[in-house]
Amino acid sequence: MVEAAVVLPEQVRTALRQGVRSVLVDTAALRLVRERFDDNQAGALRRYLEASQSANTLRAYRTDWVAWAGWCAVEQRQALPADPLDLAVYLAACADARREDGSWAFSPATLDRKSAAVAAVHAANGLPSPTRSDVVRLTLRGIRRTRRTPPTRKRPVLLHTLDQLLAELPAPAWPTEPARRRDALALLVGFAGALRRSELAGLRISDVHVRTDHTTGEPLLVVHLPTTKTDPTGIAEQRIALPRGKHPRTCPICAFADWVRLLEVDGGLRAWLADNPVTDPTIHRCHGFTGTALAADENRPLFPTINRHGTIGTAALSGRAVAELVKRYAARAGLDPDLFSGHSLRAGFATQAALGGASDREIMRQGRWSNPRTVHGYIRTANPLEDNAVTKLGL
Template sequence: MNDKFIFPCSKEEREKILQKYGEYLEINLSEKTRLLYQKACRLFERYCDSRGIQAFPTTPMTLLDFAHINVTEGLQGRPLSMNTVDLYLKAIHYKNIHLGFRSPYHDYLVTRVLRGMRRKHGTAQKEVKALLASDIKKMIDACDNSLIGKRDSAIMAIGLAAALRRSEIINIRIEDIEIVKRNRPTDPERAFLHIRQSKTDQEGKGRKIPVIQGENIQAIKRINEWLQVSGIESGYLFQTIPHKKLSGNPLDGKDISRLLKHYAEMVGMDPTMISGHSLRAGFVTNATMVNARQDKIMAVSRHSSRDSLSGYIRDEDHFTDHAGEGFL
């Protein structure tokens, strides 16, 4: 067997496997990730072609040279962030494996050189503002009664109430919302939001998020109002509205960031500190401020560990219930 191949089977058997089960390889990544990887590999192949070197199988030196030139100079006149370069390298790694070649990505020297590049050329990730419930309430109140206004208020409400990523918001479909039957007429409204697939759920197992009505944000009420005025009965919950009419097409992730910045500026906040992630960060920050149990926070935010959850705690929250309050 050619030692460039890592599969415990012959080349002929591998071809049979690909022929029979190739469709599963096509869908083992999310559509978004697959497209990003394809774009990254095309850039890498053009880079190799321009230098007369072989792209696949990739050698350790070729991988490091590609990473270095992108993070220091850039192939189009400006250096790329180390996060972007890391994405490119993962795409190259994935394609090597897919083709049956050994990938240099986890080579001992390669991993340490890349770690050094991250230390030297990486930049601290800008921390966006976590939107507090009071912020969101002001932003929702700034929405008018138009079709767009009703849609945007529902987006902000459910985005905070379910700690959603912007990719999750734009992919919500009508059938993903499950209203929970009340035991008594006086009971508050509750619902489950079914997330089909998300950033950390590449296999598409899905998650079910408990959503409560609450007294301030009232996400379920705002969703119902949006459904009533829009008349949407199936398909994407949040659609683009060109010429004041529903298109049937979902919003783009950038639309979520834009609308949050728009309403933040309307209520006197700095829009440069707001991103599509401000809603998700806001849920965790708000819950932490009211001393919610971490397991209950994680039931909504779907963080896999307490360590990953702690990264969402903003500076001001580190002083709440400070360990030294009783004696300092």
């Protein structure tokens, strides 16, 4: 997104549209590496350095850095190393910027991220950060005090909302059947697993293991999350359990069985669908399901791309595509898509679980929250009178 606070030079606009390489890697140092080591060794170093930050962080920092550099070019200032006063003036200009509809162009949280991006680039180049100066810190504090607006929260997908989204799945016919099965599974796993959009997009078929629920004898899905936002290295080996749904339509295991059976077809998918029509959706399809041989391929995405001709790709959906998927079905259901995002599934789990009487400990376990205050926020949203002394006043 091009900055609304300043008019950027055309070359900066082009860089924003095309994207640039990592801003957190010291390219000058890498040139010295290439002088001492071969290209393969230098390339490996760069690859792992770039992998030290998440793709979303790098994307945001790239945009923020290019915009800051563009402002400096317009104002004839130096971007690196930056003068703290210049950075404070830039942040103040961004804080005053408005969109065409009159709303603020940037939230205080976005301005904090812009400051963090400048600090990260300075650190990557071995330079002291201008963000540590009093003028920058006090400017950001003043912006937060002046713009005391609550964070914008997306609407949670509750159980009745999930039913509305599932009702808008494509018809069980060619060429929409692959997308119908994939999207149903994405919505159900994202909701029941309280997954972030990046976690959902990053799942592989090999991450899903079929076990037996010893209390019912029915299959149980155990999903291993290789990495998460709070565990980017995967050292915690976080897992979530998805039991058999009460209703076939909202059963994650039925949706998984339907999807992998389609993926197991080796060619002639359209003919296979004609010979294997969709069974009665009111009957569970997961009974006796034991898994799929596709799990042997460790790199096969659980949620691949699908084009409008029904062709299943080899690349995984992006986190942004997951968010667009939720918005698309919300729009089809007659809901305002701007009120929903990929986070709506995760927020919906916590809110619906709180409405169902789940304790904060139970919600934290499935959602992998470490801060009880986060979960308490969802509980207060679901039932503001829960554990509230106002009910004891006798009014």
